[in-house]
Amino acid sequence: MVKLIAKSPCAGLLPKTIGTVTLTEIDAGRMTLVAPFAGQKKSVSDALKSSIGVGFPAPNRTSGTTPRAVWCGRGQALIIGADCPDLEGAACVDHSDAWAIVQIDGADATALLARLTPIDLRASTFKRGHTARTLIGHMTGGITRLGVQSFEVMVMRSMAATLMHDLTQAAQNIAARADVGD
């Protein structure tokens, strides 16, 4: 009997520590893109709350932790870490394999992302649980703040190698700066 072997998007590329920054692949488990149909957002949010305990998030916000819901575009959110319930009022699309997701931790995590994304990452502006669809290098993707020195970055699965390239290059440049000075 043949068996198909599952491979994660960043298999063989992570984890990695460069300078103060650690890059780890996140296995998000089940991911479903939920897009409520016209006038259904409230009912969809209620249904999600009652079945998995998290509501449909506001723009640029996440809700819950495990499972969680991450806003990801106009009228769209990703339900992460739980099977999506049957939702009459929404398009539910399996995205479990669509994203390469990397967690960035460390003192220079913000400085690293500042090399790659134009958005304002100051803790006062981009708080824990805030999320943004934005540019990461030349890629479109999502950035979510997980903690004071912790972010989650997601890009299309096929771009995992480029994400690693960009994150690594930026982290190496920051680490090399620490050696400057006389």
Add this chain to the structure above:
Amino acid sequence: MRIAGRGFNRSARAVTFTFDGQSYTGRAGDTLAAALLANDVRHVARSFKYHRPRGVLTAGSEEPNALVTVGVGPKQDPNIRATTLEIYDGLAARSQNAWPSLKHDAMAINDLLSPFLSAGFYYKTFMWPKSFWEKLYEPVIRHAAGLGALSGETNQDTYEKAFAHCDVLIIGAGPAGIMAALTAARAGADVILADEGTAFGGRLLCETYDVNGRAGEEWAAQQLARLSDMENVRIMTRTTVTGAYDQGTFAALETVGSRNPHAPKECFWRIVAKRSILCAGALERPIAFPNNDRPGIMLASAVRSYLNRFGVAPGEAVTIFANNDDAHRTALDLIDAGVTVACVIDSRTDAVALGDYRLVAGGQVIATKGRHGLTSITVRDANGTHDIQTDCLAMSGGWNPTVHLTCHMNARPTWSDDILSFVPTDGSIPNMLVAGAARGVFSTLGCLADGIAVAQDTIRELGLTAPQIDTPTAEDSAYRIEPLWQVDGKGRKWLDFQNDVHVKDIALAVQENFRSVEHMKRYTTQGMATDQGKNSNVVALAVLADATGRGIPETGTTTFRPPYVPVAIAAMGAGSQGHGFAPERHTTSHKATLDRGAPMMEAGLWYRPSYFPKPHETTWLEACNREVAMVRNHVGICDVSTLGKIDIAGPDAAAFLDFVYCNTFSTLKENRVRYGLMLREDGHVMDDGTTARLGANHYVMTTTTAAAGQVMKHLDWVSQALRPDLDVRVASVTEQWAQFAVAGPKARDLLNSVLDRPIDDENWPFMSCGSVDIAGVQGRLFRISFSGEHAYEIAVPSRYGASLFRLLTAQAEAMDGGPYGMEALNVLRIEKGFITHGEIHGRVTASDIGFGRMVSQKKDCIGNAMSQRPGLLDPEREQLVGLKPVEITGKLTAGAHLFVDGADAVSENDQGYVTSVCYSPTLGHDLAQAFLKDGPNRHGDHILLVDHLRDVQTLCEVCHPVFFDPTGGLARG
């Protein structure tokens, strides 16, 4: 000459460097200019046009003369200002624009020819013959005149780009900037304080002023330490803010790693600030007197900078020539350091000496001597003329506020009679205020107080409470100045040292009626060098005003544009070399494909295999022919995950598809697939592909690889803007599924060897689709064909893609099949007459490709109305045909044009063009797809293919585009 015990880096370690191969020693913290002057090297450069010997003029980023090249080979970096380049051990700098040596420069002949090389000379002289300009004159002129050169090799340095955000950006960390930062930071605002220098303090680092009873530089260091301790303050040293742009965005260039080869060399910042305060200070300006450009003639402020900051006296017997009080302090500082001050010449008749030195009031310098370095000057006053021996002349024509950034959004500065210079115009940059010397406040106390006051205004604008801050005590002397722009006398009076423009050039421009400031600038190249006329523009305007009999305000000024200092393109494009050029999209079979030695080709951002070579194969064509035969006779596997896959769901999904496709999808049965054609709003074909109906209100659309993004964008646009009434949701699932084509007579056998439940023709007819299980994994199966063969596409969640590809190819190889690449895929589809974006290239209609009847008239769709325009229905339009050579060995080439045999192969006789070609191993000759006028009615005709580029002429037979299995029996069977 180094003065013992002077300079802020007086106890720094020694640093060894070379200039033009000669080894020197400087101190850590020195700029190259300071270190060279400490070693009595005065002649450091040749001028741009006349190759005149030049020395250091300034002590800052405005330096026009002392440009050097650093590094060799790929690391060669030209036009580095010696006045800002910090020395480091091993630094090897070279002079530029001189051959064979700086001292004996052959091109100095230009200086003797200067009467013939005045402004406008090129325009008048090199006009004819016309063709000579590009081929002869320009290369020769460029060779003769110029700056440093690039190596021509790929840059190997690392650069960085980064973004920063703040409430208040403070540009410049002199007295005003420091007080502004303290004020804003105490109010709780997020502050970025940026300064181009290596240390903060601005002029406090170069003068002998006290602040709050402490030496200026000590006070500055103390304030910097206070600011550094505050969490809401970000200090950016060595960072020049180079441009002001829309929406509070600023560009800045940070020098990072010239001293550390592993760090990025520079970082190009984009800083977004709610408010900004420009505290950029002021730049001293020269006086236009005869031969004012000799090495040893410097700005007075620069002499003080070298003396006080670096402990370097630029001469042994220094003279000073000025029109203001400020410059007299140069004499006081020099005397204090034990340097001889030969004379102070002040053009003001009422000038008073501030100390014990010889003063010539009402005097002017009318001549200078010393080819490679100043030896003497001639001074004229009421008593006549006399010579003074001097090796350094410190000049000062007054100060110009650094208004540059305020002009970056097209505002012009305002003339101030009080300070005889331009000051920023209020509101020039939205949300920017200007403080200190940058707006003409010149005393130290004035700058400190202005920094506080302007920051308080800024803080209030942000809705915060402005703190009360005490102004430190400091000098508050008045700025006394009288106009002095140029001095009468024999010899050239240089204005723009970098572009070799002198006073007479401006007179000539006026004489030739280039009287507007903009015309004068372009006629003379005044201010057009890399220093952007920072030293020369105001004096040049004054000279122009004088020559045209207007005042300076009426004369106006040209504008300043970003960047404030030169920025390497490498810094702006940081990270975009090599793998950073564009995202690389890899399929799940990428590694297995590379393992098989397949050369990759780019398809958009995707990487796809061209072919899978076998050990004995020496050309791509061999591999391609084998793969085509493999699919036709056995079975082939191809990764088609790169095609766009879009999930479309909702109560109105069917109506939505009917609107975006020109054919109908509401009538498609569930578990069936249909080919669809999509038009742009202008009626031309946008894309094609198959769409499967997975449920009553659920479809999955397939796009081409090339147009996946475009189609996704289009669907979003249609659903949001054109048909918001339709309740439908679209989502890309391209990345979710790994999808493989299984094509060939043995396709079903192969699938049945891997599927958990076998499929048969009855339940899985052509154009059917549905769910299947492979080794327990739920996937999707589509019975569709892009090769004309019995074929399927099987999709599994991407995590299983790599594994499934290995499984399918292994099974295929056991059946005499295997993987095939893009070359074979292309041959298979051309044989079958299928189109790609080679054909639907943006200028063809559905009718042009023979699909006119697909545009359903039973419903409306995007592009339908516009596709009915007469020009798009013209029977004379070029339409899709197949071509085959009349002689079986005839060669067909893509891009060739078609002509009636016997007609001249010129554009007037053009009958059409070839879009795709291949050698068909199935048919044993070349095949082509082409667009030919009235093509469908010319099947059987002969037409001549002419490829002017490859010099090919082949007589072809026009035929139906489908060469292989025209009835489609194989795909259905």
